Amino acid sequence: MTFRQEYPxxxxxxxxxxxxxxxxxxxxxxxxxxxxxxxxxxxxxxxRKINVPFAYQTKLSGINDSTFHDWVWYRREFTISDSMNGKQIILHFGAVDYRAMVFINGNLVGSHEGGHTSFSFDITNYLQDGNQTLVVRVEDPSIDETIPRGKQYWIEKSAAIWYTRTTGIWQTVWIEAVNKTHIKKLRFTPDIDKGDITIDFEVAGNYINKKVDIDITFKDEVIANETIQIHESFVKRSINLYNRKIFRTGFHHVGWNWSPENPNLFDVKIRVKEQEQVLDTISSYFGMRKIHTENGMVYLNNRPYYQKLVLDQGYWPEGLLTAPTDEDLKKDIELTKEMGFNGCRKHQKVEDPRFLYWADKLGFLVWGECAASPSYSEDAVARLTNEWIEIIERDYNHPCIVTWVPINESWGVPSICNNDQQIHHSAAMYHLIHSLDTTRLVISNDGWELTKTDICAIHNYNHGQKDEVEKYNEFMNSLRTTENLLLSRPAGREIYTKGYHHSGEPILLTEFGGIGYKVGDDSGWGYTSVTNEEDFLADYERVMKAVYESSALHGYCYTQLTDVEQEINGLLTYDRKPKCDLQLLKKINDMWHVPIVR
Structure with missing residues (x-):
């Protein structure tokens, strides 16, 4: 059976x-x-045989071997269809962990380092008549602690907060045929205050005497048509969408902004033409969305917005980092919204673009995070920096992403409390990301020991068991005021590292909870534990009550969406079965009023 056949x-x-x-x-x-x-x-x-795009460590790969193998090889044959003949053939990889060398018909066509982002090669000049042979060599060193690994354990299979590692191809491999003159890169930047969408793109090949037609529609209503004569390879245009009018639907343009409550998307078709001959046609979409901070609050589309997020690690029991089907990605979002959350923090993983697509379509906020390296070095800095450049290039257009998280809990910068070099690295990542993307918020070090940041993100699991009344009261009191939050030191760490302090940015509790509840034969751990569904709901309500009663918090991220391997602190089991009535969870999440965008 072949999995993951949807357009990637x-x-x-x-x-x-x-x-x-x-x-x-x-x-x-x-x-x-x-x-x-x-x-x-x-x-x-x-x-051996393997089922791509599943890593050899997974059941769905057909191999299911969790032992360490630092070098692996892949091979398959394919043919070029008649419709592709005479065009440029581009070979795409969704993600390969960690270093890849790619060969076509015995010739090296290119290599890539970085386990979480997409890359591609023009293989046209390496093709031959008849069948083509594609070979991929992957290196995934088990002893190099400067590689961004996230939750993949580099010492053994899995233990504590570390999980079975992923080696090799874990997202879709595909080829496409393009004209020599085609759209190479595409970027949408919305400005809801002006009603403008800025579109910039690069044209590969000979662009002389070519033009580009841009058609923008909203729910099949034509909003804009524009034809641009191409004079250089880089093209940038701003198009006003609102045009001082009330739309036929009867709503002012504010009703066309993107939010979790109203996930409005504009469809785009772009054609590259030479006279009337169409050389390239692409379809895309964008959302009109603005995120910023003001007066100690996060604003979505110029209104205060309380974020109810859940920590989502994006693991599956049969596919690890790879969702078995596209429907599984969609279902995770639907289940999360059903529980009353409006978004997730993707933890230590750069998620499949198909997940981001469904988040765009269904209305779901996403905090984008990258895998961390276990230790600090100049090599680790370079690798993390390169991955973030590729992450933003790949995912810039998704309106669902509202925040970038380059560092989590001082992972990769273990001495940041007193090491100036590591402090500079954290601050540099904040500024680097803002230099590449002005449309989103950035958190310098989620959890504690923050440097320059747009959100003061604090982790605190100290709510204790239900009978630990004194500990719970201390937890509740630590959340009560801004002053208490900034003095809390929940993990024995300062909230800001030396040389930095709170400057009025919104405070969110971005990890807490983690109530362990064993369902079926699963065994493992949580930050606290219960033994039945009734106690699970009661403990969840107890923890959430402390959060909602805080006038200083402007949102949260609960740990976590699903169980993962030995962790049984999910709201769902590892295979996505609810641990309780999801409507009862939603009732708790909705119990205390918070403002939302309408």
């Missing part, structure tokens, strides 16, 4: 493409002899 890049869609997921030849290379022995040649022997 929802922000830039073309019609002429081929999905390469499915059965590939596969082999471990534990002695690292594959390059020397030329395993990239067709004559090399591969003894």
């Amino acid at each position: 890049r929802p922000q830039l869609v073309r019609g002429d493409w081929l999905n390469l997921n499915g059965e590939w030849d596969f082999e471990f290379d534990d002695q690292n002899i594959g390059l020397e022995e030329k395993w990239f040649k067709e004559s090399a022997e591969y003894k």
Whole structure:
């Protein structure tokens, strides 16, 4: 059975493409002899089969081997369809963890480092008549602690807060055929105050005497048409959408902004033309959305917005980092909204673009986070920086993403409390991301020891068991006022590191809860524990009551959406079964009034 056949890049869609997921030849290379022995040649022997895009550690891969293999090889054949002949053929990888070398018909076409972002190669000049042979060599070093790994355990299979690691291809592999003159990059920047959408894109190939037609529609109503004569490869235009009018639907343009309550999206079609001949056609979409802070609060579309987030680690029991189906990604969002949350913090994972697509479509806030490295070094800095540049380039257009989180709980900067170099790194990541993206908030170090930041993000799991009354009262009191929050030191760490202090930014409790509840045969741990559904709901209400009674907090992120391996502190089991009536959870989440955007 072949999984994950949906179009993998929802922000830039073309019609002429081929999905390469499915059965590939596969082999471990534990002695690292594959390059020397030329395993990239067709004559090399591969003894195993693997189901791409699932890592060999997963059940769905067909291998299900959790032991460490630092070098692995993939191979498969494919053919170019008649419709693709005469065009440029681009080979795309959704994500490969961690270093990849790619060969076509025995020739190296390129390499990529970074386990969480997309990359591609023009393979046109490497193709031959008939069948094509694609080989991928992957290196995923188990002993290098400067690599951004996130929750993947680099010492053993899984333990404590660390999970089974992912090696190799874990997102869709595909090819597309394009004209030599085509859209290469596309970016949408909304300005709801002016009613403008700024569109910028790059045109690859010969752009002389070419033009671009841009059509924008909203629910099948034509909003704008524009034709641009191309004079250079980079093109940037601002188009006013509102145009001083009331829309036919009877709502003013404010009703067309994107929010979790009203996930309005504009559809876009862009055609590159030479006279009347269409050279390239792409489909995309955008949302008119603004996020900013003011008066100690987060504002969505110029109104105060209380964020009710849940921590989402994006693991599946049969696929680890890879969702078995596109429907699974959608279902996670639907279940989360059903419980009364309006978003998630994607924790230590750069999520599949298909998840972001469904978040855009369904109305779901996302905090984007990157995997951290275990230790600090100049190499670790370079690797994290490069991944963030690629993350923002890939995901910039998704309106669901409202916050970037480059560092979590001082992971990768363990001495930031007194090490100037690590302090500079945290502050530099904040400024780097803002230099690439002016449309979102950035948190420098989620949890504690913050430097420059747009949100004061605090983690606190000290609510105790229900019979630990004194501990619970201390937890409640620590949340009560701004002063108490800033003095709380919940993990024995200062909220701000030396040289930095609170400057009025909104305060959110961005990790807490983690109530452990064993369902079925699962075993594991949580920050506190209960033994039945009634106690689970009661303890959840007890913890949430402390949060909602705080006048200083402007949102939260509850730990966590699902159980993950040995962690049983999810609201859902690992296989997404509710641990209690979700409507009762929603009732608790809705019990205390907070303002929302309408």
